[in-house]
Amino acid sequence: xxxxxxxxxxxxxxxxxxxxxxxxxxxxxxxxxxxxxxxxxxxxxxxxxxxxxxxxxxxxxxxxxxxxxxxxxxxxxxxxxxxxxxxxxxxxxxxxxxxxxxxxxxxxxxxxxx
Numbered sequence: 001x002x003x004x005x006x007x008x009x010x011x012x013x014x015x016x017x018x019x020x021x022x023x024x025x026x027x028x029x030x031x032x033x034x035x036x037x038x039x040x041x042x043x044x045x046x047x048x049x050x051x052x053x054x055x056x057x058x059x060x061x062x063x064x065x066x067x068x069x070x071x072x073x074x075x076x077x078x079x080x081x082x083x084x085x086x087x088x089x090x091x092x093x094x095x096x097x098x099x100x101x102x103x104x105x106x107x108x109x110x111x112x113x114x
Contacts, residue, residue, distance in 0.1 A: 003027055003090075005106045007099040014092035015085055017038065025088070026109060035087040039109065041067075043076040049100065055079070057114055065109060067086055072101040080109055 003026055011022040015038075025038035044055050044066060058064040064079040072078060 003036075003096050005110070006097050007101065008093035008096035010038070010088065010093045014088055025085075025093065026094070026098070026101075028084060029111060031087070034090055036090055036093070036095075037070055037084045037086045038088050039084050040081045041078050043074075044080060045077050046078050047076075047078075050100075060109070065105075067101050067105060073099055073104065087093075096098075106110075 005022055006027050008027060009022055010025050012019050015023065015025070017023070024041040024103060026036055026041060027036050029037040031037070042055060042064065043052075044059065044064075045051050055064065058081075059066050063082045065082070066077070066079040067074075069077045
């Protein structure tokens with residue numbers, strides 16, 4: 001199965017984030033040693049559909065690429081963080097392919113979000 005440019009779910013411990021829970025990740029590159037480079041997908045609004053101003057500032061500065069709500073099947077408006085996390089084990093990424101974004105966003109994420 002081809003998993004490059006797909007979205008999967010990964011817990012925060014595997015992403016070296018010191019919080020409980022996990023994040024959806026965009027798989028940008030597969031390495032030969034069983035790891036991959038990913039970009040973290042973050043929600044830009046909370047469960048009450050209120051915008052998180054701190055995260056919107058990151059969109060304004062160009063550190064997060066916002067995905068329009070109807071171009072993805074996430075429950076909230078989301079964005080892709082610019083800085084990739086390197087060497088995440090492929091075995092720690094679950095549910096690959098359950099969430100999707102439209103293909104027209106793959107070029108921009110792959111080219112400019114490094």
